[in-house]
Structure formats: C-alpha cells, structure tokens
Amino acid sequence: MVDLDGAISAGRSARTRGVSLREQVAxxxxxxxxxxxxxxxxxxxxxxxxxxxxxxSRSSVREAVKVLAALDIVEVRHGHGTYVxxxxxxxxxxxxxxxxxxxxxxxxxxxxxxxxxxxxxxQGFAETLVASSTPEQRDRLHALATGMRTRAERGEDIIxxxxxxxxxxxxxxxxxxxxxxxxxxxDVHAIVAPGLGSSSEQLVQTADAHLRIAERVAAExxxxxxxxxxxxxxxxxxxxxxHIARARED
Amino acid sequence: MVDLDGAISAGRSARTRGVSLREQVAxxxxxxxxxxxxxxxxxxxxxxxxxxxxxxSRSSVREAVKVLAALDIVEVRHGHGTYVxxxxxxxxxxxxxxxxxxxxxxxxxxxxxxxxxxxxxxQGFAETLVASSTPEQRDRLHALATGMRTRAERGEDIIxxxxxxxxxxxxxxxxxxxxxxxxxxxDVHAIVAPGLGSSSEQLVQTADAHLRIAERVAAExxxxxxxxxxxxxxxxxxxxxxHIARARED
DNA sequence: CCGGATTTGTTCGTATGTATA
DNA sequence: ATATACATACGAACAAATCCG
Numbered sequence: 001m002v003d004l005d006g007a008i009s010a011g012r013s014a015r016t017r018g019v020s021l022r023e024q025v026a027x028x029x030x031x032x033x034x035x036x037x038x039x040x041x042x043x044x045x046x047x048x049x050x051x052x053x054x055x056x057s058r059s060s061v062r063e064a065v066k067v068l069a070a071l072d073i074v075e076v077r078h079g080h081g082t083y084v085x086x087x088x089x090x091x092x093x094x095x096x097x098x099x100x101x102x103x104x105x106x107x108x109x110x111x112x113x114x115x116x117x118x119x120x121x122x123q124g125f126a127e128t129l130v131a132s133s134t135p136e137q138r139d140r141l142h143a144l145a146t147g148m149r150t151r152a153e154r155g156e157d158i159i160x161x162x163x164x165x166x167x168x169x170x171x172x173x174x175x176x177x178x179x180x181x182x183x184x185x186x187d188v189h190a191i192v193a194p195g196l197g198s199s200s201e202q203l204v205q206t207a208d209a210h211l212r213i214a215e216r217v218a219a220e221x222x223x224x225x226x227x228x229x230x231x232x233x234x235x236x237x238x239x240x241x242x243h244i245a246r247a248r249e250d
Numbered sequence: 251m252v253d254l255d256g257a258i259s260a261g262r263s264a265r266t267r268g269v270s271l272r273e274q275v276a277x278x279x280x281x282x283x284x285x286x287x288x289x290x291x292x293x294x295x296x297x298x299x300x301x302x303x304x305x306x307s308r309s310s311v312r313e314a315v316k317v318l319a320a321l322d323i324v325e326v327r328h329g330h331g332t333y334v335x336x337x338x339x340x341x342x343x344x345x346x347x348x349x350x351x352x353x354x355x356x357x358x359x360x361x362x363x364x365x366x367x368x369x370x371x372x373q374g375f376a377e378t379l380v381a382s383s384t385p386e387q388r389d390r391l392h393a394l395a396t397g398m399r400t401r402a403e404r405g406e407d408i409i410x411x412x413x414x415x416x417x418x419x420x421x422x423x424x425x426x427x428x429x430x431x432x433x434x435x436x437d438v439h440a441i442v443a444p445g446l447g448s449s450s451e452q453l454v455q456t457a458d459a460h461l462r463i464a465e466r467v468a469a470e471x472x473x474x475x476x477x478x479x480x481x482x483x484x485x486x487x488x489x490x491x492x493h494i495a496r497a498r499e500d
Numbered sequence: 501c502c503g504g505a506t507t508t509g510t511t512c513g514t515a516t517g518t519a520t521a
Numbered sequence: 522a523t524a525t526a527c528a529t530a531c532g533a534a535c536a537a538a539t540c541c542g
Contacts, residue, residue: 020328022316030348033352034351034352034355037355059309059312062309062313063312063313063316066272066313066316066317067316067317067319067320069317070317070320070321070341071320071341071344071345071348072345073345073348078270087345087348087349087352089342089345091320091321091341091342091345092339092341092342092345094321095321095322095323095337095339095341095342096427098280098321098323098337099337101284102283102284102337105284105287109426110426110427113425113426113427113428114427116423116425116427116428117371117425117427117428117431120371120374120375121367121370121371121374123374124370124371124373124374125370173366175363175366175367176359176360176363177346177360177363177364177366177367178363178366178367181367
C-alpha cells in the first residue's frame with residue numbers, strides 16, 4: 001500500500017488558475033510516484049481510489065492516466081490495475097513516426113534529418129567507443145555483423161540484427177539515454193521508411209558495412225570508425241534522395 | 251470542412267481484436283489529419299462530430315484526443331475547438347523531465363547522460379557547422395555571446411540567451427529535427443537541473459565559453475570548435491559530479 | 501456591456517469486458 | 522463455474538471558456 005498523504009489536493013479551490021483539473025491530477029500522480037520512490041512495475045492505486053484521494057471524477061482521472069500512459073510514465077493493464085511504466089521513448093517514437101508519415105507525402109525531410117542525427121551521434125561517440133569498449137562487447141559486435149552476413153547471403157531478413165547491432169555499438173558508452181535514443185531513432189526509421197537501405201540486392205552490402213564498423217572498433221581506429229559509419233549510411237542517403245526525386249515528379 | 255469519408259470505422263465489429271476503442275479512435279484521428287493533408291493550426295471536427303463520425307462515445311473520443319494532445323499532434327483550446335498541433339517535442343521533454351526528477355533523487359544519472367548527448371551532438375556537427383554557416387549566422391552567434399557577456403558582468407540572468415545561442419549554433423545545419431532536439435534537451439536540462447553551470451560567480455566564465463565557441467565558428471576552425479564546446483560543458487560536468495558526491499553522503 | 505450560441509471541461513450513474521482466485 | 526476486483530465504455534446533464542451580434 002502506497003502512501004497517499006500529501007498527494008491529496010487539499011481542496012483544489014486554492015489554485016485552479018487556468019490549469020485544468022486533468023492536468024492537476026496528472027501532476028499529482030507523477031508526484032505520487034516520485035514521493036513514494038516507486039519503481040517501474042510497482043502497483044498504483046486503482047482509478048476509484050485515485051478519484052477519492054485526489055477529489056476528481058472518474059473521467060478526469062482516466063484522461064490523466066491515459067496521458068501518462070502515452071508517455072510510458074504509467075502502464076494500464078485491463079482488468080488488472082495501473083502500474084508505474086517503463087519510462088521508455090514510446091512517446092518520442094509515436095510523435096516522430098507521425099511526423100515522418102506527414103513528411104513522406106512531401107519532401108522526406110524528417111527521414112533525411114533523422115539519418116543525419118543517427119550518423120552524427122554514432123560518429124560523435126567514435127573516440128569514446130573505441131576507448132572504452134571491452135573485448136566482450138567487440139566480440140558481440142563482430143558476431144552480430146557476421147550473423148547479418150550469413151543471413152544476407154541466404155536472402156533472409158536482417159532487420160532485427162541491424163537494431164541489435166546499433167544498440168551493441170553504443171553499449172560501451174554506459175549511457176542509458178543514448179541507448180534509448182538510438183533504439184527510438186531506429187524504430188522511427190523502421191516504421192516510416194521500411195526497407196530503405198536494405199533492398200534485397202543490397203543486403204550483403206549492408207552486412208559488410210556493419211562488419212567494417214565492427215572491425216574498426218576492434219582495431220581501436222576512431223578515424224576509420226567514423227568513415228565506416230559514414231559509408232554505412234551512404235546507401236540509405238542515396239535511397240532517400242531517389243525517393244525525394246521520385247516524389248517531386250508527382 | 252474536412253473530408254471524413256473513409257475515416258469512418260465502418261462498424262468496429264470487424265476489428266476489435268484486443269486493441270481498445272480509444273486507440274482506434276486516436277489512430278483514425280491521425281489518419282484523418284494525414285488523409286486531408288492538414289497543417290498545424292488547422293481546425294479539426296468538434297468532439298460531437300468525431301463521436302458521430304467515428305461511432306464512439308464522447309468519453310472515448312476525449313481520451314483519444316487527450317493522448318494526441320500530449321504528443322502535440324493535436325491542440326485543444328477550451329471553448330474554442332480542437333486544432334492540428336505543432337508536432338513539437340513536448341512529450342519528449344515531459345517524459346525526460348520526469349525521469350530526471352527520479353534520477354535526481356538517486357545518482358543524477360540522466361542529467362549526466364544528457365550532458366554527454368548535448369556535447370556530442372554539437373561536437374559531432376562541428377565540421378558541417380563551420381562549413382555551412384553564413385556570415386549572418388556567425389554574426390548572430392557572436393551577438394548572442396557578447397550579449398551574454400555584458401549581462402553576466404551586471405550579474406543578470408542569461409538563461410534565455412543561452413538557449414537562443416545553442417539553437418543559433420545548430421541553425422546552419424538546416425535540420426529541423428536537430429533544432430527541436432537541441433531545444434528539447436536544453437529544456438529538460440533547465441527543468442531538472444536549473445542553475446547547474448550558471449551559478450552567479452560562474453556567469454562571466456559561462457559567457458566567455460560561449461564567446462569562444464562563436465569565435466571558433468567564425469574562424470572556420472572545426473577542431474578548435476570541438477575543444478571550445480568541450481570546455482563549455484566542463485564546468486557543468488564538474489557541478490554534476492559535485493552534486494553526485496553530495497547525494498552519496500545522504 | 502450583455503446575452504446567446506458553440507465548444508470543451510467535468511461529473512455521475514450504469515452497463516460491460518477482463519483477469520484473478 | 523462462481524465471485525470479486527478492476528478497467529472499459531456509454532450517455533446525459535451541467536459548468537466554464539470563447540466568440541459574436
């Protein structure tokens with residue numbers, strides 16, 4: 001049972017200045033999580049309890065909870081209860097993916113920008129990566145790349161290994177935010193521009209590009225690593241440019 | 251008047267497999283925006299109209315709209331109507347800020363990770379920045395830095411100029427995503443760790459650090475720019491380390 | 501300044517679907 | 522299979538904000 005004392009609104013007549021009740025409820029639920037030092041997976045009070053404790057109707061509480069669920073601050077399981085969420089980048093992915101769909105009808109701008117961000121992040125961390133990666137991490141990177149190679153030769157899909165590779169590449173940084181951003185940007189790319197840079201005849205080339213990245217990390221060659229990363233994203237940029245040219249004709 | 255044809259659920263008895271009605275409504279509203287090629291600021295149907303067109307109750311429509319509003323895909327104005335949103339990074343800021351408050355009670359981990367991301371992004375784009383910045387952009391950067399200097403000497407706050415400076419620094423990239431991420435990360439930093447790296451006796455040093463960045467851009471010195479950016483973030487890292495040490499004592 | 505129309509904000513009661521024991 | 526607890530969904534009513542004549 002969590003402590004609700006202090007999270008009670010103490011009569012919202014005090015400060016209702018323009019801010020809606022739903023926003024107040026959302027803020028109080030967030031404060032509840034912080035105050036009680038709750039962790040992802042912990043059980044939150046039921047909707048009914050929140051209504052009573054926070055002095056709001058079921059609708060207001062539900063709308064607030066849904067907003068927090070969209071941010072992955074809470075997680076709702078039907079017929080089960082409401083829990084503290086995993087704090088993932090789900091909201092960023094959904095937001096960027098929607099913008100990607102919009103830009104896909106026009107100039108592919110967001111996707112091109114996204115590739116620049118992904119490449120620059122990986123290149124920017126190149127020095128730190130080669131300096132702090134452990135032998136185990138380099139082995140894993142190499143194993144993922146060779147796995148992509150063998151599956152590419154059979155014409156099989158390598159999309160899941162691709163995601164794992166880019167996460168494994170950034171793992172030595174010991175930076176959770178970078179890992180989550182890397183995964184989120186990859187997800188957006190996969191949702192909005194599926195198959196961009198992995199058309200069937202390019203599969204082997206894509207796998208080789210990853211293999212060269214793994215080799216440069218193992219060789220502790222930061223300059224070569226940056227070049228290998230640039231080479232990895234080059235065909236993707238070319239494909240995007242082709243799509244843009246095709247879109248202009250319409 | 252927007253076209254709602256095709257966005258109608260055609261009887262949701264067909265596909266109700268596990269996915270909640272609210273999610274279906276949210277998806278249909280997004281499709282409505284894409285289908286009609288609507289732009290930020292365009293007026294969406296009223297709640298009542300959406301209920302009728304999508305065959306859902308007002309509660310379900312409202313919850314869906316609130317989720318989309320949290321992602322800044324739509325914007326709701328009380329007593330006015332619902333409009334297409336600005337597609338900002340508001341959700342990312344709120345999500346990261348919440349995680350920042352949680353980590354502030356423990357290890358300041360998110361803030362430290364965030365500084366690494368901000369520094370690496372700016373350093374990673376250094377070459378492109380010096381290569382593509384226009385004289386006007388360099389002048390603006392220098393003007394912002396000197397403005398920070400004069401106000402710092404008077405002991406005045408320079409936080410607003412700081413945000414403008416970091417946005418102006420990235421402006422030459424012509425990459426909207428980078429600009430929005432830069433602003434979002436800055437906002438999270440300001441919300442979670444206010445005054446970190448801008449304590450009153452450090453104000454002049456902070457302004458000088460920005461001045462050196464502007465000078466390196468003007469000199470088209472990418473290597474020096476990277477060093478200047480690293481120097482800019484150094485006192486912030488030191489302050490964070492001090493906070494971590496202080497937190498450990500408790 | 502006012503009043504009416506429109507639109508979103510909030511509440512309540514009720515019924516239904518879902519998961520656990 | 523039954524009972525309980527919980528989230529999901531609906532509809533009607535009233536409150537508050539905004540705009541306009």
